[in-house]
Amino acid sequence: MPLGPRARSILGLPEPGEWEQKKARTRAKRDQKPAPAAAVNPWESAARQLKEQRSASPTATATAAPKPAPEPDPEPAAPWATVDERSGSAFARKFGRGVLWALVALLVLVGLKALLVPKKPAAAPPPATGQTAPAYPTDEAQAVAGRFARAYLSWDEKDPTTRAAGLAAVLPEGSDTAMGWDGKGRQDVLAVEPGAVTPTTQQQARVRVDVLIRPAAEVTTTPPPAKPATPGTPAPPAAPAVHWIGLEIPVVQTAGRVVVTGAPGIVGVPKTGPKAPTLRAPETDAEFSTQTTQTVERFFAAYAGGDTESVTAPGATVPPLPVGVTLVGVTSWSADRGTGSDRSGTARVTYRLAGAQIEQTYRIQLTRVASADAQRWQVAGVHGSTA
Template sequence: MNARRILNLPDKESKGGEQDAAAAEENTPSPPGKGGSDRAGADWNAVGWAEENESPRTSFARRAGRVAIWAVIGLAAFTGVRTWIFPAKPVTPGPQVDQQAEARKNDVPVEEAQQVAARFARSYMSFNSQAPRLRAKDLKVDLARDADPKLGWDGQGVQLVSQTIPGKVTQGEGKRARVLVDVRVSYTAKVSGKDTTVSRWHGLEVPVAETAGRVLVTGQPALVGMPTEADYKLPEPPTADAAMSGVTRQTIKDFLTAWAAGSEDQAAAPGSTIAPLGGGMRLDSLDGWSVDAGSGDKRTGTATVRWKLAGAQLQQTYRITITQVSASSGSRWQVAQVTAAS
């Protein structure tokens, strides 16, 4: 059979007869023609299949694909070897910039600005037509060199400053700022035809700048408005413990009496620190004492106290914390803390 010849196997032995000879003759391939081998005349003993010619386009696509694949493999190999020899350096993040901190570098130091503005406000708002040079001398301490120390004053009148309180500092650009100062002034005025000393508060805004390592006043200050009244609703008082209030009322009164006399340590609880009131006053009355509802060995209540000082009575409200202290003879309540009522 043809399959045996393709596989180069020996032919089967014929079992004789004309049938075997005829079959062998029939299976013998015919010789090739003059034009070369055709399909029928191919040498099947030497070749197991027939090759098919490849078109130029297919051949080009196949070669281009091989080139692309080898290029990718080569690039991957080169990149890998390069990272072995020259490993990538970790990226170090840059320093974080605090925008607010950068902006504050151009700010005027708050404490120094308040100190300079308060001192300047006292000198600026104090004047006496009988001693004009004294005011100019005081103002020069905080003014830039060659600045006019009069700053708009016409040289008339008399006014004294009893107190200055520096407040809000409004920062500007280029190490400049404005400082609000509350100024308490006193002067003499006619009231009902009589000379009377009048005292009042004024708001003064002072321009300042930092230069040459210090803060200076850069020009004329300006009088501005003072805060006005505002509405505020007090919170509801806590529920009271009437029984506890009655039991501890005398304890609170004894403490307040000793506190005014300067011997509060004797009436305070051990370990508590309560600053003395100072002299010149005494307890007039305990108008009210109410302990908040609760439990435990530490309780807080509200005391309404009337002090007597300088010939007058002054009522005030405190929040007082008491604690139960045990001793061999029993236990008692003592004052542990005193604060203003919120």
């Protein structure tokens, strides 16, 4: 007696034809050619197999039993949904993975560099240096020393207060304003020329000053007794009426000022200067010198006559010479070798001044001025000396 579906379900027995269906499915799977893994969606394949199982079960039951096949249950919907992998979320996941791997690679490189490359020792800080002392106030030291030299070497026994007042202005308070003078005689200072400033120690310096003096003639009622001359001893030369003497004056910087610290010392004045170096003279262009001689002569005649505008190039400004200077003549003119519309040369000129003739040296700049019908050379600049 065949069992019904409910009884087989209670007893756990398979439905008629179920074993044949399983064998058929196994055989179909064995004979079926597997599709490439990249083209198969596992979720879709599982859904298809479930549909096949549900559709094959009623058929097998109908062949095994003569009773009518029960109505198939409605096909249930798949418990999942297919998602298109070409969405923005897939790109975001790939981009995030790329950033993460890049960060990992960077950390690995930094770690390898720290292991393989030795760390450089930190540079030692520069040694602390004291604040650089400001330069010595040379200009102020020269001015103070010049005022002191004028007051120190000027005296008049009839007016001692003038000298004392001049010294008090450049000496520390309470200093002896009669220093170095016995209160007799008279002497005038005609010129003062401050020179080199040599700093020493403790904000002190030594200032060289050259002074042009004119001593007054001594007036005596009785001649001094004649001293017997020592045989072979030459008599000392008489001092000229006007002459230069040198002073070295000590100064110090204090309380924002420079003052004289004490008595100076008289020093000698060199009779000649040092030997000058050998200077290379420019090469002369004899032809151009001859060509422009009259131009230079006309310029110096106007230069001494007070009117240079007519003999200078357009735009050039050359003030005329002072009144009292008379031109004697251009002693020589030599143009330097060169090319172009701007040339230079050296001129020697003789003037008459205060009843005497004196020769002067100039460097002349010439420029070529062109007009509609001609061109000529004119003076564009003039400088004294050959430097």
